[in-house]
Amino acid sequence: MAEYELHYWTGIQGRGEFVRLALEAAGAAYIDVAREPEAQGGGDRALMRRLRHTSNPTPSFAPPFLVHGDFTIGQTAAILIYLGPRLGLVGKTEREVLWTHQLQLTIADMVAEAHDTHHPVSVSLYYEDQKDAALQKAKDFCEQRIPKFLAWFEQVLERNDAPGTHLAGGRLSYADLSLFQLVEGLHYAFPKATARALAKAPLVTRLHDTVRQLPRIRTYLGSSRRLAFNEQGIFRRYPELDA
Amino acid sequence: MAEYELHYWTGIQGRGEFVRLALEAAGAAYIDVAREPEAQGGGDRALMRRLRHTSNPTPSFAPPFLVHGDFTIGQTAAILIYLGPRLGLVGKTEREVLWTHQLQLTIADMVAEAHDTHHPVSVSLYYEDQKDAALQKAKDFCEQRIPKFLAWFEQVLERNDAPGTHLAGGRLSYADLSLFQLVEGLHYAFPKATARALAKAPLVTRLHDTVRQLPRIRTYLGSSRRLAFNEQGIFRRYPELDA
Structure with missing residues (x-):
């Protein structure tokens, strides 16, 4: 049973990757919801529906967002300030x-x-x-x-x-x-x-x-959970831009 | 005696204004250091020196930064998450x-x-x-x-x-x-x-x-502490851009 649900686009590392790396480094139990089969709520269209869900009192402007129990939180840095103490990935003071x-x-x-x-x-x-x-x-x-x-x-x-x-x-x-x-x-x-x-x-x-x-990061990077960089994400290899 | 020191460029509202509004709305005791006379540490060059001060263990990439006692914090949103509970400008949970x-x-x-x-x-x-x-x-x-x-x-x-x-x-x-x-x-x-x-x-x-x-905001907006918008700041009036 996954404790955390990460919601992010399926085909790119994007901003979701900063959250994924924290979850992976801590060995947290999570699912990457949009990358599940469509029958289990996967797919970008289901993600988009969830993003626009009218009953969520704390809607996100854009993915990624994290669902933990009945709490939904968006914005990468806010997700990480939430996860930090829970995953032991930040100091205590x-x-x-x-x-x-x-x-x-x-x-x-x-x-x-x-x-x-x-x-x-x-x-x-x-x-x-x-x-x-x-x-x-x-x-x-x-x-x-x-x-x-x-x-x-x-x-x-x-x-x-x-x-x-x-x-x-x-x-x-x-x-x-x-x-x-x-x-x-x-x-x-x-x-x-x-x-x-x-x-x-x-x-x-x-x-x-x-x-x-x-x-854990080595294992993750060698797994199919780690998507490759590509030209739909934040970091794109267009050789003409590498000045 | 000012409890908080705000450090930001002198001539613009910029990102410093989001911090200033919180301090003003709460009636906090603060000084806007760079806008003080040069003899009291004011001016943009003194700000730049302070930004680059090599002994600060938590240097900021850019202004604004806030000094509170012996703690220095930068990044507008991080300053506000620090100030929020102290100024009564955020819920308690x-x-x-x-x-x-x-x-x-x-x-x-x-x-x-x-x-x-x-x-x-x-x-x-x-x-x-x-x-x-x-x-x-x-x-x-x-x-x-x-x-x-x-x-x-x-x-x-x-x-x-x-x-x-x-x-x-x-x-x-x-x-x-x-x-x-x-x-x-x-x-x-x-x-x-x-x-x-x-x-x-x-x-x-x-x-x-x-x-x-x-x-308090009305008073602030009518005071000389509120700088006018201008064409050096974030929000600039170039009529040709108002599409």
């Missing part, structure tokens, strides 16, 4: 909880910018129909934003004097998992620009490697 | 805290999109140098995104059966204040498109009016 959350929100800002490199004008237009602006935006993202964000994460890791390579304190947190996923996505979408920036961010590189080697 | 936060994060998403209408390509280029993409993005924002977001907030207000006009439960929360500010900004930047969308969102309109009439 208020300050640790909030610092971890601040890190997550900054990761989310960079994820949004990465997405907008291929959709700078509108999510309702095709990439091909906004390619001129995409080329400009991606150039700025690769030359300015990737180095700036990764340098900031490197600085956070440098200033953390607790043992191990973690963003917050001396333990694995959901922010570490999310930074791993962010670096994964950057590697996929912007391999050249990311390699350049990571050459100056050895602690970010080490954190990424450490998370990848966590037993 | 975990669910109320998280639902209010989910609302805030959705407001933040729309604020980021509003900003990107004039800077779709890069924050380091002038508006004039990305105007073609800005015109396209603003058209999509006005025609698709403003109606979609405001319809969602309207739905949230419709489903809240507690007395009064509040997003979460029967009390004023920081999310109500933030939605007020979002509507203020939309009115300033996109008066025609916003009037069209608000005509279909009577509860959002009523919430905006209610917040404006709160005694």
Whole structure:
């Protein structure tokens, strides 16, 4: 019996992946509802119906959302602040909880910018129909934003004097998992620009490697539950954008 | 003696305004540090130095950040989740805290999109140098995104059966204040498109009016502490973008 229900689009890692990694790293009992067979409530159309369900007093603007008992919560970072203490993926003090959350929100800002490199004008237009602006935006993202964000994460890791390579304190947190996923996505979408920036961010590189080697994460990454990156998700490999 | 120190750029409302409104609505003792005289640590250059201060173990990626005693916290939504219970601007249960936060994060998403209408390509280029993409993005924002977001907030207000006009439960929360500010900004930047969308969102309109009439907010809006909107902030009035 699954304790948690994750609701997210079927074909992409997307923002759902940040929640999935937390659930997987903790060995939580969950189902990825939309990826179940249609007879069991699966499919994107059922997800869309659930998103628009008129009886939910806490509707989400967009997936992902999490159902836990009779509580529904949306917005990736809010889901993670809810799950953090329950999954043992955050420190115990208020300050640790909030610092971890601040890190997550900054990761989310960079994820949004990465997405907008291929959709700078509108999510309702095709990439091909906004390619001129995409080329400009991606150039700025690769030359300015990737180095700036990764340098900031490197600085956070440098200033953390607790043992191990973690963003917050001396333990694995959901922010570490999310930074791993962010670096994964950057590697996929912007391999050249990311390699350049990571050459100056050895602690970010080490954190990424450490998370990848966590037993449950290794198992997950090798399983069919881990979708491959593709050109419908947040991180898309359009070689012309890797400036 | 000010209990809270808010650190934000001097010349714009920006993201700092969401924090300022919470502090003002609660009558909190705070100072807006960068707006103090330079001899008292004011000015944008001092803010930048403080942002880059190497001894801070919880550095922010960007302003705003809040200093409370020996704790520094950044990211607007994280600042508000910290201040909410301290200022009496959020319900007491975990669910109320998280639902209010989910609302805030959705407001933040729309604020980021509003900003990107004039800077779709890069924050380091002038508006004039990305105007073609800005015109396209603003058209999509006005025609698709403003109606979609405001319809969602309207739905949230419709489903809240507690007395009064509040997003979460029967009390004023920081999310109500933030939605007020979002509507203020939309009115300033996109008066025609916003009037069209608000005509279909009577509860959002009523919430905006209610917040404006709160005694402390009225006083604040009439004071010199409230900066005017301008063309350096998030919400800019470029008539050609109001599609």
